[in-house]
Amino acid sequence: MNRIGVGIIGNGMATRVFHAPYIQACDDLELKSIVDRKAGAVSPIEGARIVPDVAALLADPAIGLVVIATPSGTHAALARQVLEAGRHVVVEKPFTLALSEARDLAALARGRGLTLSVFHNRRWDTDFLAVRSALEAGLIGRVVHFESHFDRFRPHVRERWREDGSPGSGVWYDLGPHLIDQALVLFGRPDAVSADIAALREGSGSPDYAHVVLRYPGKRVIVHASMLVAGGEPRFRVHGTGGSLIKQNLDPQEAQSVAGLRPGEAEWGVDPDPLVHHDGEGGVRSIPAPRGSQERFYAMMAQACLGTGPTPAGLDEIVCVQEVLEAALVSAKEGRVVSLLP
Structure with missing residues (x-):
């Protein structure tokens, strides 16, 4: 079987927790090389050679797919x-820092006949899959209020690029793309966006709080991320004309990967925290969360590169995420509701 050779640019947490293990779990992909300018700073990933720069990576004709896992800027x-x-190409989120760049890259990929996607792995989170299945089944009727939180408690600013105020740093660029993408999968493109994005921790050089409202006719979708939430908020709160859904805890796959668990193992993607359904008449029941499968992103990406399946997150979708991301930044800066053009 001819496998697609994969190279990764960047050897940080995202590569070691997400990209490398998920690529290695896919039969159609072979992780060959990783660009690491600080070779030797971390232990090597089994089966992958370290190369010093992008030119060396691209000089290898066996590399057919490149993953970009570097600082956002x-x-x-x-x-x-x-x-x-x-x-x-697979690009870590955020795709770009400007909508114009996102559109230009999408056009370039189309023109070259190449597959381009953004790593929206959280389409296969247990919590999101549970909520999506319940909504598709019509359990709570028409949704009027959807709230999605990605909160952490990190009261002290750390010395790292994600928090230092450099281009693309901050919680909105870090977590906003995941929250936006999940909302767009469920509800499509909003009519308008309003946002409050701020740095609330002492000494913070970049935003660590984001509260963003996506406005739809007859529905409001709130996506929220904060670095100052001890104990956490429910991951999802969804209210509709026929009841409500509550999902308390975050998907476990990132923590599982950090702990050394890998796709295919018995406990991978198993989430003991159920989705709670309130039927509006006093009835409450727990619905088991489905197994998470973030590695599905790369299984789909391989098929897209081979021309036998759809891209895991298509070009129009990844550009739309960037459009909402940027609209929220404009809204927060100018203190107004930003309408999205048709």
């Missing part, structure tokens, strides 16, 4: 370089 330029070299 570098994504657009690297994606363009890789596409122009004729390789398929």
